[in-house]
Amino acid sequence: xxxxxxxxxxxxxxxxxxKEPESYSINYNSNEADSGSVPIxxxxxxxxxxxxxxxxxxxxxxxxxxxxGWNTNPDGSGTSYKAGDTITVQNEHLTLYTDWISAGSVWxxxxxxxxxxxxxxxxxxxxxxxVSTNGGAAAVSIDGVNWTGSxxxxxxxxxxxxxGNGVFVTIAGDDASSNSTDAATSPDGIxxxxxxxxxxxxxxxxxxxxxxxxxxxQNSTTALTSTDGVTWTLCTMPSADYxxxxxxxxxxxxxxxxxxxxAATSPDGIxxxxxxxxxPGISIxxxxxxxxxxxxxxxxxAVSSDGISWTTTSMPSLAxxxxxxxxxxxxxxxxxxxxTKDSTTAATSVDGLNWTARSLPVPANWSSxxxxxxxxxxxxxxxxxxxxxxAATSP
Numbered sequence: 001x002x003x004x005x006x007x008x009x010x011x012x013x014x015x016x017x018x019k020e021p022e023s024y025s026i027n028y029n030s031n032e033a034d035s036g037s038v039p040i041x042x043x044x045x046x047x048x049x050x051x052x053x054x055x056x057x058x059x060x061x062x063x064x065x066x067x068x069g070w071n072t073n074p075d076g077s078g079t080s081y082k083a084g085d086t087i088t089v090q091n092e093h094l095t096l097y098t099d100w101i102s103a104g105s106v107w108x109x110x111x112x113x114x115x116x117x118x119x120x121x122x123x124x125x126x127x128x129x130x131v132s133t134n135g136g137a138a139a140v141s142i143d144g145v146n147w148t149g150s151x152x153x154x155x156x157x158x159x160x161x162x163x164g165n166g167v168f169v170t171i172a173g174d175d176a177s178s179n180s181t182d183a184a185t186s187p188d189g190i191x192x193x194x195x196x197x198x199x200x201x202x203x204x205x206x207x208x209x210x211x212x213x214x215x216x217x218q219n220s221t222t223a224l225t226s227t228d229g230v231t232w233t234l235c236t237m238p239s240a241d242y243x244x245x246x247x248x249x250x251x252x253x254x255x256x257x258x259x260x261x262x263a264a265t266s267p268d269g270i271x272x273x274x275x276x277x278x279x280p281g282i283s284i285x286x287x288x289x290x291x292x293x294x295x296x297x298x299x300x301x302a303v304s305s306d307g308i309s310w311t312t313t314s315m316p317s318l319a320x321x322x323x324x325x326x327x328x329x330x331x332x333x334x335x336x337x338x339x340t341k342d343s344t345t346a347a348t349s350v351d352g353l354n355w356t357a358r359s360l361p362v363p364a365n366w367s368s369x370x371x372x373x374x375x376x377x378x379x380x381x382x383x384x385x386x387x388x389x390x391a392a393t394s395p
Contacts, residue, residue, distance in 0.1 A: 024047070028054065029097045030060055031074050036060035039058060050089075051087045052084065054083060065102055068099045104330050105394070107393065112389045116132035118132045118133075128141045133158065133159070137149065139189075158170050158184075159203065164208025201217035220237070239262060244257060251267060258282060281294075283324045295321060298318060303352045313353050319335035321334070321335050333369070342382075
């Protein structure tokens with residue numbers, strides 16, 4: 001009887017010793033991504049193995065959000081990991097969820113190449129280009145973080161910039177003294193050629209849309225159109241107002257006048273019709289099927305699908321909202337203040353109706369915001385009462 005017991009115990013010991021060790025997997029979850037695919041880790045890990053976290057190789061994307069890494073919980077409340085991090089495998093399978101952050105919610109400071117009073121920024125041909133109000137300074141960046149300086153041949157008040165048909169076009173005005181005929185074009189934001197506008201005016205907004213550059217003059221009925229930024233055609237606005245911003249959407253150009261209820265629409269950038277908006281305008285953009293106008297020193301904004309009928313909305317705070325843009329399913333607006341008083345105020349909205357307060361990384365007199373390369377970029381004209389070198393980016 002004892003021999004049988006010994007035999008059975010020995011057999012159990014041998015089977016236990018031959019048992020395969022447990023293996024564990026690391027799986028990736030897209031966490032409601034709109035497009036792209038998760039990386040696949042085919043390795044079988046044992047407890048205490050070191051696993052390397054994979055990156056977003058499948059280009060996961062979600063409207064209104066940006067990929068920021070991985071998290072052990074789908075709501076981002078767990079442990080966060082970045083590509084290349086090391087995980088010590090435990091005795092369980094692990095799922096990593098895409099960690100999304102709302103677009104425009106987190107901002108990081110970057111530095112422009114000179115203290116030049118940066119007035120406007122745009123995106124085109126895979127790069128951001130900014131222009132300034134003094135020194136003829138311009139700047140170019142692929143990512144909005146690292147900037148290279150360039151020089152426009154004439155030192156004047158470069159106010160606005162747009163990109164289209166393979167060329168950047170910037171125009172100048174002069175609030176302090178006289179009107180201007182200065183414009184400049186560049187294929188890359190680095191090499192600039194001076195151009196002459198057919199009429200001297202205090203030029204301010206410029207846009208490229210529907211295969212056409214359109215620029216408007218402040219305190220004037222004068223407007224210009226061009227396909228190349230070199231040859232311009234004169235056209236007429238319905239009133240001599242302080243035209244400050246222009247947008248295009250739903251087959252329509254819509255312009256607003258500074259701190260005024262005056263607006264205008266055009267199907268072609270040439271023939272304009274006078275309109276009225278319910279809030280004093282300062283900056284306009286188009287996105288998600290809507291024109292969206294913000295107001296300077298107000299807590300109100302307005303939206304419209306056709307530039308004619310408008311609905312008033314509320315901003316998160318009373319601020320000197322100065323620029324608005326749209327990208328990645330999100331409206332973003334920033335506030336400047338004055339030469340002597342800086343601001344960190346910003347806001348985002350998914351639908352253009354409901355806004356969420358955000359904060360820019362440093363106090364400054366922010367002047368312009370744009371979107372490109374999955375990134376929002378803002379520039380500031382002044383900081384601490386001096387010409388600024390400050391820019392900011394938000395994924």
